[in-house]
Amino acid sequence: MTVHTETFINSSIELIWRAWTESDRITKWFAPAAEIQLKNYGKYELYFDPTNKNSMSTIGCKLLDYEEPSFLEFQWKGPDEFNDVMNDEKELTIVKISLLPYENGTKLILEHTGWGTTDGWIKAKNWHIKAWEQALSSLKSNMESGEGILSCN
Template sequence: MKTISNEVGITNTIIIHVPLSLVWHAWTISERVSLWFAPETIIEAKEGGAFELYFVPGNRTGMNTRGCKVIKLVDQEELQFTWKGPDQFEEVMNKEEELTSVKVNLGAIDEGSTKVIIEHTGFKNEDRWAEAIKWHQTAWSGVLSSLKSALEKGEGELCCQPN
């Protein structure tokens, strides 16, 4: 039997030279996510919890992932959540019943370095999705660069274990 998938995925990988626990907290604590990903966030680090990013401060109607949820959470290993694309792709990929999903896998390389792999799946292999796929390939690369830069500076709240 042969199965053919009509879906496309994006995978990005980066090495960040900080301990795994700091990378985990940067993804799962709302105040920390807002330091490198989106200026306003609502992150509830539990399965079924919110994973909402607001890219324009004070704007709750556009450029956000409002309504997105944590699908899976394995402490310091995996975070998976539903995803909404930016407003220009709303008609293509932001239908509640057909959201894409993002999986963040973390692995310690040694005591001071962490491998981060993002897998964004659920894109359709159709012409109308091509621009959204291309946009997200660039965007996830930028997101990981922002995370790496923010964490490796070793400054502020991101550099410390939470209280």
Template sequence: MKTTSNEKAVTNEVTINAPLNLVWYAWTISERVSEWFASETVVIAKEGGAYELYFVPGNKTGMNTKGCKIIKLVDEKELVFTWKGPDQFKDIMNNENELTIVNVSFESVNENSTKVCIHHTGFKDDESWTDAFQWHQMAWSGVLSSLKSVLEKGEGNLCCQPVK
């Protein structure tokens, strides 16, 4: 797994021992996304469709990406959607007209291996955004680890779960 950051974008990639179509479905079918990313999801896999993740079961008001949409969808190649940060950053990054953008690209390495690359842009070069940027560097690394784990071992770790 490789993580880099530059010019206020988080870039993270992972190679998963799973065929491209299964990795694609893991990102584009609600039931699959809820196995490794967020406990409740609404994913409508078409341009303009919802890409909503609800990280706390039953909570539709906090810790979610409600209202986020798919901007671009190229079958088994690219998924681009708008993004809202967690509640602690809502004042700087969850304004409807200024959402950040997540681009997920998919590349078949061979018939049983797929490279996934996340490129998250839209972070402002402002001190108030520093914590949000660093948080997303950590979070995307964990998200891709969970994706890899669920597809290779059947054991995903949902992101952003409340501490018990």
């Protein structure tokens, strides 16, 4: 089972890459705080509640692989409500981001794998289907606004 979603963003592949791989850029569209280390097994931690980094975060998640500026693979944790299902550090889910350049922008493909089959896993997967659509919509609108750090080289 894979969560698969795609979007086209009217922006360069390089800027979209930076939006996913730089802490000060990912916080403009995804999470209010982040610590990203662009190296294999570097941190890929997003903090959705910066006042408590152990809650509602991807703390402990690592960047598994990347090929700049077109591919990124990282571990993922879900919200606290799914702690008992998907946030065990021995069995984290995996997110892959692929960026394909086009004449007027970039196609982004997101694949989220590693889902189990129990009811809890199905609820977590369904939650993430909506969450990823919202996140990519936020990225797209911020990148295409023509304003701010996400739109500048």
